[in-house]
Amino acid sequence: MDLFDLPLPILFGQLMLGLLNGSFYAMLSLGLAVIFGLLNIVNFAHGAQYMLGAFLTWMLLTYLGIGFWGALIIVPIVAGLTGMVIERVLIAPLADADHLYGLLLTFGIALVIQGGFQVAYGAAGIPYRIPEALAGGQRFGAIFLPNYRLFVLVVSLTVCIGLWLAIEKTNLGAYLRAATENPELVSVFGINVPLLVSVTYGLGAALAGFAGVLAAPIYSVNPTMGVELLIIVFAVVVVGGMGSIAGAVVTALVLGLIEALTKIVYPEAASIVIFVIMIIVLMVRPTGIFGRTA
Amino acid sequence: MSEAAHTHTAPGAASATMLSVRDLNAWYGESHVLHGVTFDVPPGKVISIVGRNGAGKTTTLRAIVGLLKKRTGSIVVEGTETIGLKPRQITRLGIGYVPEERGIFSSLSVRENFTLPRVVRPPIMDRDEIFTLFPNLAHRLNAPGTKLSGGEQQMLAMARILRTGAPLLLLDEPTEGLAPVIIEQIGETIRRLRDKGFTIVLVEQNIPFAWSLTDTFHVIEQGRVVDSIATGHGQTDAIGRLKSYLGV
Ligand SMILES: Nc1ncnc2c1ncn2[C@@H]1O[C@H](COP(=O)(O)OP(=O)(O)OP(=O)(O)O)[C@@H](O)[C@H]1O
Numbered sequence: 001m002d003l004f005d006l007p008l009p010i011l012f013g014q015l016m017l018g019l020l021n022g023s024f025y026a027m028l029s030l031g032l033a034v035i036f037g038l039l040n041i042v043n044f045a046h047g048a049q050y051m052l053g054a055f056l057t058w059m060l061l062t063y064l065g066i067g068f069w070g071a072l073i074i075v076p077i078v079a080g081l082t083g084m085v086i087e088r089v090l091i092a093p094l095a096d097a098d099h100l101y102g103l104l105l106t107f108g109i110a111l112v113i114q115g116g117f118q119v120a121y122g123a124a125g126i127p128y129r130i131p132e133a134l135a136g137g138q139r140f141g142a143i144f145l146p147n148y149r150l151f152v153l154v155v156s157l158t159v160c161i162g163l164w165l166a167i168e169k170t171n172l173g174a175y176l177r178a179a180t181e182n183p184e185l186v187s188v189f190g191i192n193v194p195l196l197v198s199v200t201y202g203l204g205a206a207l208a209g210f211a212g213v214l215a216a217p218i219y220s221v222n223p224t225m226g227v228e229l230l231i232i233v234f235a236v237v238v239v240g241g242m243g244s245i246a247g248a249v250v251t252a253l254v255l256g257l258i259e260a261l262t263k264i265v266y267p268e269a270a271s272i273v274i275f276v277i278m279i280i281v282l283m284v285r286p287t288g289i290f291g292r293t294a
Numbered sequence: 295m296s297e298a299a300h301t302h303t304a305p306g307a308a309s310a311t312m313l314s315v316r317d318l319n320a321w322y323g324e325s326h327v328l329h330g331v332t333f334d335v336p337p338g339k340v341i342s343i344v345g346r347n348g349a350g351k352t353t354t355l356r357a358i359v360g361l362l363k364k365r366t367g368s369i370v371v372e373g374t375e376t377i378g379l380k381p382r383q384i385t386r387l388g389i390g391y392v393p394e395e396r397g398i399f400s401s402l403s404v405r406e407n408f409t410l411p412r413v414v415r416p417p418i419m420d421r422d423e424i425f426t427l428f429p430n431l432a433h434r435l436n437a438p439g440t441k442l443s444g445g446e447q448q449m450l451a452m453a454r455i456l457r458t459g460a461p462l463l464l465l466d467e468p469t470e471g472l473a474p475v476i477i478e479q480i481g482e483t484i485r486r487l488r489d490k491g492f493t494i495v496l497v498e499q500n501i502p503f504a505w506s507l508t509d510t511f512h513v514i515e516q517g518r519v520v521d522s523i524a525t526g527h528g529q530t531d532a533i534g535r536l537k538s539y540l541g542v
């Protein structure tokens with residue numbers, strides 16, 4: 001089908017969906033890239049932390065009567081603190097071992113969390129209602145934009161840009177960048193690198209949890225939601241390259257859009273297009289589009 | 295002959311030396327690299343550590359700042375034993391370290407590189423004084439660290455530790471790979487730092503360069519101090535002796 005033969009509302013709806021998915025890819029790949037840079041481990045627990053965020057949102061409402069807005073604050077804090085504990089207790093002791101162990105460990109953590117939730121809640125999706133204040137949508141002629149999706153787009157992009165600025169422009173960000181390059185020397189310069197590592201891992205987990213909260217009303221809350229997303233996010237990080245935070249975000253949004261457009265033009269390929277792009281990028285430029293070549 | 299060999303610091307006299315290294319052993323994994331390095335650094339003096347490639351000079355400095363996981367012996371900084379401390383605790387006692395590869399961070403601007411190391415003491419030199427010493431840096435503050443030339447990177451590596459107020463500076467081959475004009479500039483800088491009262495441990499291969507800056511040379515061979523030579527009065531044969539240790 002030709003893209004330009006489509007009715008505008010449908011095209012627009014798909015683009016919106018692409019950006020929306022892209023903004024989730026962005027939040028997760030940002031955390032993944034920062035953690036990889038500093039800890040040198042591929043954090044397989046990232047998807048589980050996202051799933052945990054969505055489940056926690058649902059649990060807060062179901063068991064404690066705390067709604068979406070409360071969850072938006074509480075969940076990232078809980079996810080961040082849990083992440084810091086996981087880093088301190090499980091990951092840090094492996095710091096001197098081969099990085100493969102860290103990967104296996106986080107993979108194990110992901111399986112345990114996911115398995116636990118499957119036992120407790122089954123594999124079926126649990127719905128979560130869109131917060132009242134964000135119900136409905138905006139109509140521009142024939143185009144209808146749901147308020148909640150607009151909200152998610154704006155919030156996730158704001159958070160990504162905010163984090164990018166924090167990493168590029170603040171002192172703490174400079175410590176993070178320096179420790180990513182040469183942690184030994186940074187420790188000689190008086191900085192508590194193990195603490196920096198814990199905080200960074202915690203922030204990545206908090207961001208994944210935050211994305212989980214935002215996801216709860218859109219995607220159904222279920223134990224495998226993280227795995228499905230994480231595989232795509234890995235591909236996004238490979239395509240973007242580990243070198244650049246802004247690159248990770250831009251890549252995420254662009255790949256979200258490409259995926260959505262593929263859904264219109266050739267739906268059969270939509271689920272693999274990102275992986276095809278990943279393979280091409282790996283062959284042409286193994287460091288990723290924004291990665292450092294050196 | 296060996297000054298270091300028969301200097302024993304009495305407990306009360308520890309603070310008379312800025313840095314006292316005793317029977318330092320250090321390992322990279324299983325490989326035993328330092329075998330009992332011993333020397334003293336009196337306050338306000340320049341000590342040069344010389345020796346052939348692979349003798350253990352860099353390892354000695356890395357062991358002093360705590361970068362080697364396995365080390366034994368004693369390293370006392372102004373009266374505080376540091377052998378069990380972490381790098382960040384050791385340098386907080388007043389040590390500034392310039393690594394052999396300079397360690398300029400490429401993802402940081404010159405300004406960020408400059409302000410990265412934590413301040414450990416009230417400054418000995420303020421910002422203006424530091425940039426008077428290294429005028430090239432002042433107007434390149436927004437450049438990425440690695441856009442600097444080798445000489446400028448060396449100057450940035452020194453400038454950023456001067457900012458911390460550390461009175462004891464460890465400089466690992468500051469002239470390595472630099473042009474003669476720049477080497478001269480760095481020599482002049484070290485001389486001024488010495489005049490300001492800094493205590494300096496200099497690792498050097500370039501004897502003619504180090505000679506006029508140094509109070510005492512310590513020669514390292516295979517992880518041990520094998521000779522110590524004070525400069526100054528009537529040491530006409532000393533340069534030759536040092537050069538013969540280095541095989542040049
Ligand atoms: N990271 C490392 N792992 C294992 N062995 C090392 C490591 N770094 C240095 N060595 C070994 O330790 C010994 C001392 O090395 P060191 O770098 O201290 O020498 P150096 O005197 O500074 O030499 P150069 O003049 O070449 O800088 C050498 O035999 C070297 O091969």
Ligand SMILES: [Mg+2]
Pocket residue numbers: 351352353394
């Ligand atoms: Mg060396």
